[in-house]
Amino acid sequence: MRVTVGTATATTPDTDDVAANRRPPPKRRQIPWSWRKATPYLLLIPAVVLELLIHIVPMAIGVWISFIRLTQEYIQHWSSAPTAGFDNYRIALKFSGPVGKSLLHSFEVTCSYTVLVVAFSWGIGLVAAWVLQRPFLGRGPVRTLFLIPYALPIFAGVIIWNFMLQRDSGVVNQLLVNDLHLLNHKPFWLIGNNAFFSTAVVAIWRQWPFAFLMIMAGMQSIPNDVYEASAIDGAGSWSQFFRITLPMLRPVNTVLLLMLFLWTFNDFNTPFVLYSMSVPPSTDLMSIHIYTNSFQVWNFGYGSAMSVLMLLFLLLVTAIYLPIANRRSRHVVL
């Protein structure tokens, strides 16, 4: 029943078109406007206005700023700032110069950070969801417990890590050095090269519950019959996992991995809360890099140029990833 309704409405415009074309033109002009016709568009207006105001306009302004020389003299009246042409982009992309070199370094750091964080968040989430799929006593409370890092306000969660990772007073060094005697000297976790791994661990801690939640929801939509049928055919747990669960989760994973990738690549909160104003070079993620090179030295045009470059990169990745991932998932389902 529903299917026919759907096709009927879908085809109506065509038949309507034909009908409308047969009518003589003057007749159409007699009723140029009616509330009934306008209602859907009037209802859409708030959404369109908000979309423009929240997404499109700021984005366009950002792109525009990247083509002007916006410094402190002009931030009160942006429109009078001199145009810069492609200068901001030229500086950012000149990888032999110090500015381009540091941007490239930041890009490399961000890529490794993203790979690490996405892989572990997804992996841990998958394993946890798989383990918690079978009913056992206390499964509900454990699921809730797993979601806590995701439910905590970002600042509260990350600042606790900041306390834990302090060199002298943090519990991490207390545990590793004083209690377990695994290390002789207290290492720094928040400066130098260790900072990269500290940040990644905190980000994974914050993000894996989301992967867990999504995968758990995906697993619940896999019908039990499939598992039962495969069990009759002699499939064990491993074989069920690799031949049923993973393939049937593909649509969920496609979206999940893309979301994790975009969030992690854009991650600003974790390093900013963890390090405040002095983010170590080993953790110089793109969003932080743009912030320190733009806001903090009052060079907004250049910061916008880098933001636009980052946006283009993310668009490119998404544009390549989605068709490939979708094609594969179609193959599997069919």
Place this chain on the structure above:
Amino acid sequence: MRTPHIRPSQVVMGLAVAATLAITACSSSKKDSSSGGGTGGGGSLSGQTITYWASNQAPTVAQDAQVLQPELDKFKEQTGVTVKLQVIDWAHLQNKILAATTSGQGPDVLNIGNTWAPSLQATGAFMPFDASAFAAIGGKDQFVASSLATGGVPGQDPTSVPLYGLAYGLYYNKAMFQAKGLQPPASWQDVVSDAKALTDPSKNVYGMALEGGSYTENVHFAFIFGQQNGGDLFDGDKPTFTSPGVVAGIKQYIDLMASDKVVNPSNAQYSKGPEAVTDFAKGTAAMVMSQNNADVSIQQSGMKAGDYGVVAIPAPNPVPAGGKDIGTFPAGINLSIFKNSKHIAADEAFVKFMTSAAEQQTLGKAFTTLPINTAATATWTTDTAEAQVFKDALATKSAPLPLTKNEAAMETAVGQAITPLIAKAATGSNVSDDDIKSAMEDAQAKMPAS
């Protein structure tokens, strides 16, 4: 049922309606805000409310509010103007000011680090203090001249007036120096040798404490030691961060941790405020270089006035070629009024109140700052010798930070370039001249082209 059919004219109409809605929404909100606050202007100030952003002067933001609130209540009694107070910590103050400048939605009156004055002046967001504005706040002559000179670039009406005067000094623990038979340092060589004699990592005691993760502290020392080594950060508006004197100055500073090893490596993480000063007050560091408002934190952490002495931060002896015997700059906090404040008269009354001799004495005592009003007597310390050291340092061993519009950007760029170098020293690596030079090259490249 026929589905509605869109025609282009309808789309246009829809968009027009949308635009109208958006515009009316904007304009009505604007009208609201101006009618809500539009009672300012002539006549009585009573009943007006202004917003004041204060910087963090006391050991904690909460203590700042405790000190300021009674004074704001007093101001309300005198004028009927209510002051809404927000205390903002140093890590975020500049950003918040910048955001307020960009959006035009800021406080009415605010504190700024006085070294940012020329940069913020260039934004045009602050009200210039012309002759009539100065008359309204009690006259130009009431201010200490060297402090007033920090209000903006020379030759223009300043966009800020001094509020608290501060200077750097070298604090030393008298008992620890006596125990080793040491005299207060008279040269930089003395500082290093004394610090080495007082350092004992096995007891977790070090000769010197630094706020190594704080970009503002780091850039201040880059300036002071750069001056001692004959290095200037700017040539006019052009940054010269890589000049040999600047590099040598930064090396002199970082070497305290790197090659001299007289600083606890953990100090590389200190960035949240008086951590280094607390170490000093608790006796785990024998010396600390700080501005004179450190007295509050030192005494709150248990050290009494008289337990510690202060000397001006000494230069190497002999002073390096081209260098100057500089130990501080006219540091401090200035007050600015937002140009688009709707209560300029109330703002000026508030600035007059805060810079008055009476308030300067009250606030100077609470925050241990030097008065900027010539009629006020210094109340910040009972130790006359200490007061004299800071007074002399400001008079004879002080040079102003560059008064250029790019000063604030320089502070962030240079300060943040030094922080990783200190981190490098803390993790045991040596920091060479080349490391410093390349970090300064990067910092210079970040500077906006002028």
